[in-house]
Amino acid sequence: MQYERKYTWSILLRLYHWALALSVLALSVTGFYIHFPWTNTMLEGGSTFPVATMRYIHFIAAFVFTGAVLARLYLLIFGNRQERLWDFLPITPRNIKNFVATLGIYSYLRDSHEERLGHNALAGSAYGLTFLAAAVQVLTGFYMLYPESATWQQIGLFFGPQQTARFIHYLLTWYFMVFALIHIYLCVWNDVMARDGLISSIFNGYKFRQSKS
Amino acid sequence: MSKQYCERNFKVSRRGFLKGCTLAATALGLSESMVPKLVEAAASPTRPPVVWLHFQECTGCTESLLRASHPDIGRLILDIISLDYHETVMAAAGHQAEKSLHDTITKHDGKFICVVEGAIPTKDGGIYCKIADRTAMEILADVGPRAAAVIAIGTCASYGGIQAADPNPTGAVGVQDLLKGTPIINVPGCPPNPVSFLGTVLHYFTFKKLPRTDQLGRPLFAYGRKIHDHCERRPHFDEGRFAEQFGDEGHRQGYCLYKVGCKGPGTFSNCPAIRFNDVGVWPVSVGHGCVGCTEPGFWDTMGPFYGRLPNVTVPGAGGGIVADAGSAGKKILGVTAAAVGIHAAVGVGRKLVQGKKNDEQN
Ligand code: SF4
Ligand code: SF4
Numbered sequence: 179m180q181y182e183r184k185y186t187w188s189i190l191l192r193l194y195h196w197a198l199a200l201s202v203l204a205l206s207v208t209g210f211y212i213h214f215p216w217t218n219t220m221l222e223g224g225s226t227f228p229v230a231t232m233r234y235i236h237f238i239a240a241f242v243f244t245g246a247v248l249a250r251l252y253l254l255i256f257g258n259r260q261e262r263l264w265d266f267l268p269i270t271p272r273n274i275k276n277f278v279a280t281l282g283i284y285s286y287l288r289d290s291h292e293e294r295l296g297h298n299a300l301a302g303s304a305y306g307l308t309f310l311a312a313a314v315q316v317l318t319g320f321y322m323l324y325p326e327s328a329t330w331q332q333i334g335l336f337f338g339p340q341q342t343a344r345f346i347h348y349l350l351t352w353y354f355m356v357f358a359l360i361h362i363y364l365c366v367w368n369d370v371m372a373r374d375g376l377i378s379s380i381f382n383g384y385k386f387r388q389s390k391s
Numbered sequence: 392m393s394k395q396y397c398e399r400n401f402k403v404s405r406r407g408f409l410k411g412c413t414l415a416a417t418a419l420g421l422s423e424s425m426v427p428k429l430v431e432a433a434a435s436p437t438r439p440p441v442v443w444l445h446f447q448e449c450t451g452c453t454e455s456l457l458r459a460s461h462p463d464i465g466r467l468i469l470d471i472i473s474l475d476y477h478e479t480v481m482a483a484a485g486h487q488a489e490k491s492l493h494d495t496i497t498k499h500d501g502k503f504i505c506v507v508e509g510a511i512p513t514k515d516g517g518i519y520c521k522i523a524d525r526t527a528m529e530i531l532a533d534v535g536p537r538a539a540a541v542i543a544i545g546t547c548a549s550y551g552g553i554q555a556a557d558p559n560p561t562g563a564v565g566v567q568d569l570l571k572g573t574p575i576i577n578v579p580g581c582p583p584n585p586v587s588f589l590g591t592v593l594h595y596f597t598f599k600k601l602p603r604t605d606q607l608g609r610p611l612f613a614y615g616r617k618i619h620d621h622c623e624r625r626p627h628f629d630e631g632r633f634a635e636q637f638g639d640e641g642h643r644q645g646y647c648l649y650k651v652g653c654k655g656p657g658t659f660s661n662c663p664a665i666r667f668n669d670v671g672v673w674p675v676s677v678g679h680g681c682v683g684c685t686e687p688g689f690w691d692t693m694g695p696f697y698g699r700l701p702n703v704t705v706p707g708a709g710g711g712i713v714a715d716a717g718s719a720g721k722k723i724l725g726v727t728a729a730a731v732g733i734h735a736a737v738g739v740g741r742k743l744v745q746g747k748k749n750d751e752q753n
């Protein structure tokens with residue numbers, strides 16, 4: 179069987195993906211530490227600064243995360259064909275059909291589906307939802323980071339007082355972890371099933387498609 | 392001038408009077424040179440009269456003003472603000488009292504200050520709080536628009552307070568939810584620190600305008616900063632030294648109360664700086680976490696008081712289960728992992744059954 183190599187993901191998209199993945203990892207670990215600092219330095223007089231350090235890492239990672247989200251926002255509109263939002267959100271008849279078909283494939287009810295270079299519409303919807311979750315995470319995060327800024331207070335009050343924002347921020351962390359679990363699993367699953375080089379594509383940008391001939 | 396004032400009012404000593412003004416100047420972040428100006432404004436015979444309305448509340452704010460703090464300050468406040476109507480402390484009662492309210496707002500129409508203590512119930516036409524046969528809503532709608540400014544004292548008058556806690560049976564709201572067009576300032580707290588109230592009043596008398604506020608209508612001089620950022624236990628927080636539970640070694644050592652539920656990181660107030668009762672204490676200094684009493688909806692969002700974050704209601708049989716947010720998260724993650732496992736197992740199973748055939752087709 180013949181396969182051809184197709185350029186799918188731009189460099190910016192791949193950079194975005196890995197910036198997001200690594201920052202989410204760092205943010206989850208440090209975030210849970212801030213939520214429940216499990217080491218209790220009973221040592222007085224030493225300066226180990228664990229909570230301050232974790233918060234520092236959390237804030238740096240937060241800026242990386244924000245940068246990644248902004249890059250994705252740009253790509254949603256100005257990216258290549260596969261990266262634009264109308265290619266994978268279930269807002270066109272073509273994508274709605276693909277959404278249903280993908281559900282069938284994932285539940286082992288169907289075998290073949292429309293070959294797509296980019297995201298299938300089911301994954302695309304999940305990414306759309308995750309993008310919104312990321313936006314909320316960024317807004318609540320900056321609201322907590324700059325408590326004395328009138329602008330951030332104005333924006334943040336949409337979610338409620340600081341404590342409510344903190345709660346939403348915390349719950350969404352679980353969303354990101356659930357997402358990561360499903361995302362990694364389904365990527366491996368697709369890589370095994372479809373043989374289009376899905377996983378390597380996020381490193382080198384190329385996917386494989388069966389040639390027509 | 393202030394000496395004369397003090398001679399006329401035996402209730403407050405000159406020392407107490409100056410002390411109160413100096414404290415307020417400090418709270419407002421004004422320099423020492425401004426103290427005489429405050430003193431002058433506080434003693435001026437032309438200072439605006441005050442009408443104090445009590446609605447749905449426990450009178451705790453008045454009580455804290457009257458006695459919880461240094462007695463001089465309590466009396467000073469009541470003297471400074473030339474109180475014409477205050478249900479708790481006024482001598483008049485019944486029709487006399489209502490007359491004095493009516494007289495004050497007629498005579499000083501547009502010039503008096505209205506202090507509101509307590510939330511306003513709005514459900515069922517507001518019948519859950521009535522004074523002299525009028526609902527709180529009616530009284531506020533009558534008095535509020537005729538005031539030069541409204542000071543909402545306490546979390547109830549500011550945001551509804553405990554009455555507004557879920558499910559808010561009486562539809563209680565704060566002043567700002569009902570009154571539009573009149574300048575309103577919120578001095579929340581359960582109860583608020585008398586000094587924050589005094590500072591707000593003196594600022595108004597001295598500069599003829601309300602102090603600058605944050606987006607929640609609270610004066611920045613008192614509510615501009617988080618408790619957490621001024622707390623004396625903050626170094627322990629940064630160093631990761633926590634009381635794990637009340638009474639343990641860490642608690643006895645004065646470590647940070649974050650893990651026993653302190654809401655200082657989400658609460659704006661000057662408690663660590665101003666402190667209470669003139670003896671230099673505040674909740675955290677005596678070993679109890681902040682419960683976030685100056686924030687809107689604190690009865691709902693700051694609970695449980697001894698846990699870090701609110702509980703989540705997990706919908707389920709019997710009308711919902713309340714779980715700790717972390718344990719709910721772990722359950723959801725667990726269910727997801729199980730789903731992933733089953734999905735993978737089904738996939739492998741199918742491969743085993745259909746095996747090579749499928750492979751050859753590919
Ligand atoms: S005791 Fe509360 S306010 Fe003080 S540092 Fe700890 S968490 Fe912050
Ligand atoms: S420390 Fe917290 S709970 Fe206590 S009075 Fe201040 S804001 Fe309210």
